[in-house]
Every structure is written in structure tokens, then in C-alpha cells.
Amino acid sequence: MTPESVMTIGQQALEVTILVSAPMLLAALAVGLLVSVFQAATQINEMTLSFIPKLLVMFVMLVVMGPWMLTLMMDYTKRIFSSIPGLVG
Numbered sequence: 001m002t003p004e005s006v007m008t009i010g011q012q013a014l015e016v017t018i019l020v021s022a023p024m025l026l027a028a029l030a031v032g033l034l035v036s037v038f039q040a041a042t043q044i045n046e047m048t049l050s051f052i053p054k055l056l057v058m059f060v061m062l063v064v065m066g067p068w069m070l071t072l073m074m075d076y077t078k079r080i081f082s083s084i085p086g087l088v089g
Contacts, residue, residue, distance in 0.1 A: 016076045023065040031057045
């Protein structure tokens with residue numbers, strides 16, 4: 001196993017991690033921004049007002065994007081497992 005192959009595996013792992021987490025994080029960021037603007041405009045400072053919409057949007061994103069995220073992770077895992085014989089020998 002060469003240092004280049006280790007770096008390639010690590011790079012692919014980071015790419016998959018970013019791709020899998022991006023939809024959830026971007027949705028939470030957008031909802032958080034909208035709720036913050038709403039709170040600033042109305043001067044309502046309630047903690048649950050920022051938490052509940054994020055929770056609901058993250059759940060919806062998980063339902064909508066979940067199959068794609070699972071497929072992406074499964075493809076990466078299959079590639080890693082199938083490359084083990086070539087990396088060892």
C-alpha cells in the first residue's frame with residue numbers, strides 16, 4: 001500500500017463525507033438564516049422558534065435526500081471493499 005493510495009482513499013472519503021452532509025447542512029443554514037431574519041424583524045427571541053423549523057427541515061431533507069445519500073455511501077463502501085485485494089497484494 002503506497003502513500004498515494006492512502007491519500008486517494010482519504011480524499012475520496014472526505015469527498016463522500018462532504019457530499020452526504022451538504023444537503024442537511026445547507027438546509028439548516030438556510031432555515032436558520034430565515035428564522036434569524038424573522039426574529040430580528042419581529043424582536044421575538046424564543047429558542048424553540050429557531051430549533052423546531054430546523055428540526056423539521058432536516059427531517060424532510062433526510063426523507064427526500066436519504067436514498068441518494070445512502071446510495072452514495074454504499075457505492076463508496078463497495079469501491080473500498082473491492083479495492084482491498086489490489087491494495088494488499
